[in-house]
Amino acid sequence: MRVGLGTGSTSEEMVRALAAGGWRWRPWVPTSARILGLARELGLPVAAEYPDFAPLDIAIDGADEVDPQGGLVKGGGGALLREKLVAASAACFVVMVDRSKHVERLGSTRGIPIEVIPFGWSRVVRDLTAFGLLKFCYVGRPGAFRDRSGELHLRLRDRTDRRSSISACASQGLPGVVETGLFLG
Numbered sequence: 001m002r003v004g005l006g007t008g009s010t011s012e013e014m015v016r017a018l019a020a021g022g023w024r025w026r027p028w029v030p031t032s033a034r035i036l037g038l039a040r041e042l043g044l045p046v047a048a049e050y051p052d053f054a055p056l057d058i059a060i061d062g063a064d065e066v067d068p069q070g071g072l073v074k075g076g077g078g079a080l081l082r083e084k085l086v087a088a089s090a091a092c093f094v095v096m097v098d099r100s101k102h103v104e105r106l107g108s109t110r111g112i113p114i115e116v117i118p119f120g121w122s123r124v125v126r127d128l129t130a131f132g133l134l135k136f137c138y139v140g141r142p143g144a145f146r147d148r149s150g151e152l153h154l155r156l157r158d159r160t161d162r163r164s165s166i167s168a169c170a171s172q173g174l175p176g177v178v179e180t181g182l183f184l185g
């Protein structure tokens, strides 16, 4: 089987368990340098950090939130773009969550991660804000960081209603927005 490996503490446990169980599927397609490093350390036959991967049979990952409809928020670890690409390339997407990840509304715990390019980021923040009275954590404040490829990660946060998820969807068409952590459908 061609397998996509998620990122995060749950995925790390999964990789350790599969390694201990002697699984040797290949190629394992990693969604972050961190999971790539762990898989290599455990002796698993993992693809390069930037693989040109064919369609995958299965992708296995964690999530930050899951709502009653099965919608997800992911990207707390900053790997949302690669995670979404890998999930979209897999015939089967398995998400491992415990009860702590169950929410009524997506974005209600830690907000919805949004990945933007650093070039002109304040313009993107202004555009995002124009969607409606959202609170942002951004550059220099908790919740914003650059990943290894240099992209910035912001968070849409609104604890009061569904605006954060609606705005996150709407933001996908904005120049400068690379991807959001909403995994719907």
Ligand code: A5P
Pocket: 006, 007, 008, 009, 010, 011, 061, 062, 063, 064, 073, 074, 075, 076, 077, 078, 079, 080, 083
């Ligand atoms: C990584 O960017 C995320 O999408 C993770 O899959 C998500 O944050 C879940 O992480 P934990 O398994 O550490 O809770």
